[in-house]
Amino acid sequence: MTPAARFLFLRILATLIFLASGAAGMIYEISWSRQFGNVFGHTVYTSALVLSSFLGGMAIGYWLAGRYRGQWQPLMAYGILEIVAGTWTLIVPFLLHAAATTVIGSLEPGPLSSYVALRVIFSFLVLLPATVSLGATWPLMAAFLSPRNAPAPQWLSWGYATNTAGAMLGSVLATAFLLVNVGVTLSSYLAAGVSIACGLLAILVGFAGQTESGRENIDSQDLVGDPGKVMIRTADLSETIPLRWWLLVGFSGFSILALEVLYMRLFSLVFHNSTYTFGAVVTVFLLALALGSTIIGFLGNRLAPATLAAWSCGLGAVGIMLSIAIFKRWTNFQYFSEGTSFETYLLAAFKLVFWVVLPPITALGMILPLAWRAIEPKVARESQIAGLTAVSTIAGALGSLTASFLLPLLGLWGSFIALTALYLLLCFGMLIGRGAISQALAFAIVATVALEFNWSTMRKVNTLEPGETLLQRWESAYGWIDAIEFTDSRGFSSRTTRQNLHYGFGNSRTSVQRDYRQGHLPLLLHGKAQDVAFLGLGTGQTAAAAVPHEELKSIVVVELIPEAVLAARYLSETNRGLIDAPRVEIQVNDARRFLSGSGRQFDVIVSDLFVPWESHTGYLYTVEHYRASQRSLRPGGLFCQWLALYQMGPADFEAIANSMASVFPNVTLWWVRPNTNSPVLGLIGTEKPIVFAQTAAAQGWLEHNPHTGEHDTLLADEQAILSYYIGDWHPVRGAKLNTDEHPIVEFSAPIAHGNNRKLRGPPMQDYFERVLASLPQRGVDVTGVTGPARDHAWRLTQQRQLLGIEVASPPTKP
Structure with missing residues (x-):
């Protein structure tokens, strides 16, 4: 050789x-x-x-x-x-x-x-x-x-x-x-x-x-x-690299990382925002950068680096503008649901990201390799390569931080337009400086047409459904937070808050009764709570159930998104003015970190409904989270984990239940919305079995539906409340637990969602019969309870009827 x-x-x-x-x-x-x-x-x-x-x-x-x-x-x-x-x-x-x-x-x-x-x-x-x-x-x-x-x-x-x-x-x-x-x-x-x-x-x-x-x-x-x-021996970098290349490389690094954040925000408006969809965006970004560098490698010296850099800026600017138009035409800002399975969904999502992101980022990804090529060959190249790359990297970090925390001041569209305009100015300046007037005019014409088309697209974007009125929108570090008023065909109005168009936090009509139940039931089952913590604010209606409990000294609500707190004020009628209530303390923080780092103790902790497939949400269902919750409870304390079964498959539910049962000696299951379309239940964790007759639940609670004025029958008395007790969950030996090290729910829930293996409809009925109906019922001591609700079989019959499961004979009303 x-x-x-x-x-x-x-x-x-x-x-x-x-x-x-x-x-x-x-x-x-x-x-x-x-x-x-x-x-x-x-x-x-x-x-x-x-x-x-x-x-x-x-x-x-x-x-x-x-x-x-x-x-x-x-x-x-x-x-x-x-x-x-x-x-x-x-x-x-x-x-x-x-x-x-x-x-x-x-x-x-x-x-x-x-x-x-x-x-x-x-x-x-x-x-x-x-x-x-x-x-x-x-x-x-x-x-x-x-x-x-x-x-x-x-x-x-x-x-x-x-x-x-x-x-x-x-x-x-x-x-x-x-x-x-x-x-x-x-x-x-x-x-x-x-x-x-x-x-x-x-x-x-x-x-x-x-x-x-x-x-x-x-x-x-x-x-x-x-x-x-x-x-x-290294050369003096300031003498060997023209200032224009330093500035160009710095702006390129800044803008590319800023664009990564902005495109993440854009896709979060329509994707289900799992780790997989975020991974698809990152993957295409890296693919585009690799492709841009590869193109420069094959182009060699066919074009002057300065000219090619100007073209890269111009093509990148035009590509950014057209990418918004492609995104709008493809999705129309509706929830992205292409594909008949998780695999086909992910492939379709990748295709969308590919065509939106790849063209502009490939063009912009050529700038740094072009700067290396522009260096004179006789100087110490590795030192200059290092210097230019360092500038690009530092600028990239600043770009990511700016897009995350400062560019929301411009808004999503304003941020895209600002970066586009700066790239166009660079393109025109470099071409005119090299005397390429015709090329500059050509880019000006193309950019003008693309800008007009793109600006028209953004002005005409309608993110509201029929009957919806936008009360206020916040451009937050976590995306769009909206306060919405909705009027249905019968003229009934309600209000809701949501994140990124499609993640509703509940509303003031259809979910308010369930939300109140989620707040009342844990407090009633404890019966003597003085301090309660709610993990997650949403509409504020779940925590609002605690306001009428006069025995409570403090009500702490932990919410990750600051703008969600502002949005909740629009539902003050149904959340009872929670945000500004005297005993209420709003903590803007990660729930897990609050429990681990505050050192505070509570009698009751209520963990709200968190979408299990959202990236990192699975950490609120891990063994370590439940341990942190247990350490934050006083002796005799109670922890409640609410679960939307229609958002997860059987394996996801069991992983969460097994994880919680591995920490709490006594875990009982309670319905809060027993139906097959959108079933919701709670896992109640305590140190000892609940003696029902000694709890406040034995007296019931008089809660009214804020719209109909009717009493909530679930909370009416001990017979009604106890009829929603499902059974006890004990950890399955050898079962996989959801942990910080192996966050299986975060990765399995989106697959169950995409493959329609969620616990709703007939699968929910089947799971109830196969698993839930056979659970033991020793976690709640019914000594002292009279009436049919003390009977296990009667309770199961009640629940089967609510779930639409045929029973041999109609149950007797309590």
């Missing part, structure tokens, strides 16, 4: 190593985001904190490796850094666990918000050794793929594309398999093993290619000291 052929083979092998490294890096980021979420809460703030810490450390690594490459052959140094990154990753979970028990894991802001600053510093430092090492690998790989004495710009583009493609592979693997099957923390350990293996292989390849990629490919003027070692 000739030296040239041998070096080509080593280059290919090095890019394959870089592919695997990219996959490991993305798995790190996804795993760390969840690990940090368990300490700081699964919020957009935590996600932004992890992303900025990750990218910030990477940028430092780029800069350090670019300025000083050490005394080793580049690929050998690369291998050492991969081993360092993988080794440090094994330590991160232990540091997080230790920090969770300190002020870092508490809710306290500290004097002058010092604890908040400490959390930010801690997050950055705990990832720093790994992220700096990962960032430093790119300049070293660049030095190997494109040596100074034989520069190969196309190999830089292909190497970057391969690494990005590896990140795409890591995203798919983590989402589709690793997190739920291998485990969240164990996935990072697996990725660490990949990094260490990549490092060892890189050292071997570097040793084999030391002659080809070392002494023969480095100018003698750049060698310092021992000729058997390689030490690179």
Whole structure:
């Protein structure tokens, strides 16, 4: 094999190593985001904190490796850094666990918000050794793929594309398999093993290619000291790279990460927002960036980099505008429900994301590789590559933060238009500066037509159903939060709040009676509560049931989304002015973090209905969450978990019930809406069996339907309440539990949803007969209860009738 052929083979092998490294890096980021979420809460703030810490450390690594490459052959140094990154990753979970028990894991802001600053510093430092090492690998790989004495710009583009493609592979693997099957923390350990293996292989390849990629490919003027070692002198970056390229690369990095956030928000308006659909958006983004870099690699020197950069800006701007039009035409802002199964749904969702996202991001993804190509070949390329990449990365972190927290001030459409306009200005400025007036005019005409078409599309967007009136919309960090008034065909009006068009929190007519029941029943079953916490606000109607309970000293409501609190004020008539009630305390926080970090104790904790397939919502159904809830209860306390069975399959329900029963010695099941179309039940966790005659439920509760004025028959007396008692749930030995490490519900619920395996209709009736009706009923002591409700068979007959199941004879009314 000739030296040239041998070096080509080593280059290919090095890019394959870089592919695997990219996959490991993305798995790190996804795993760390969840690990940090368990300490700081699964919020957009935590996600932004992890992303900025990750990218910030990477940028430092780029800069350090670019300025000083050490005394080793580049690929050998690369291998050492991969081993360092993988080794440090094994330590991160232990540091997080230790920090969770300190002020870092508490809710306290500290004097002058010092604890908040400490959390930010801690997050950055705990990832720093790994992220700096990962960032430093790119300049070293660049030095190997494109040596100074034989520069190969196309190999830089292909190497970057391969690494990005590896990140795409890591995203798919983590989402589709690793997190739920291998485990969240164990996935990072697996990725660490990949990094260490990549490092060892890189050292071997570097040793084999030391002659080809070392002494023969480095100018003698750049060698310092021992000729058997390689030490690179770096140039002054400010003198060798024109300012316009720094600015262009910085804006490109900023806008691409901002666009990722904005497109996530756009798709959240129509998708069911599971981990899978979010993963589809990330996957297409990475695919587009890899494709853009690959295109630059194949274009070579056919076009001047500055001209091609101007075209990339122009095509990206036009692509952004047209992507909104494609999205609107494809979805009409209706809930996306294409496909007859989960697999076909996910494929259809991927196709939508592909055609909306791929064209503009591919065009914009060419800018950074173009900047590398624009550098003069005789300067220290790896230092410039590192500098430009570092600027792009830091700007990307700022772009993500800005889109998450500041661009909502412009709104979703305003943010898209602002980025589009800036790219068009860059395009026109670069083309006119190069004297390409005709090209600038052509882009101006195309952009004008696209802008008019797109602006018309956005102005005509109607996100309301017939009979709906938008009272107010908030552009929040969690998407659109709407307060809506609805008038039906009979002239009856109601109000509702919702998130991202399709996730309703309930309304003031059809769900208010159920919501009141969800608040009353746990309080009545405890009977002596003084302090109660409601996890989740929604419309505020569930927590509003606590307001008439005068024995309560405090009512704490924990809500993740600040704007949802504002929206709930529009339902003050049915939520009894909850937001401003004297005994009510609103805590804007992640529910899990509040319980773990506040150190407060309650008599009753009520966990509201959370959509189980939404990304990260599954953490509110884990063993660890139930342990945190148990620790937050006073002796004799009661925890209630409400479940919408029509949103989950049998396996999802059983995973949640088994997880809760593994923590609470006594778990009983109670209906709050026993019907086959939208059944809702609660899991009540206590330390000891409930002596029903000694609870306030034995006296019943006089609650009125706010619209009809009728009494709620479920709460009328002990006979009515007890008739909704289903039975006791005991953990199944060997059953899979829903845990932080294996959040199976989050990944299985969307599949059950997409494959129509939810517990509603005939499947609900069948499940009741096969499973629920056979549960033991020893968790509630009915001693002292008189009447038919004390009889197990009578209660089951009542429930079968409500579920539409045929019974031998009609039950006797209590």
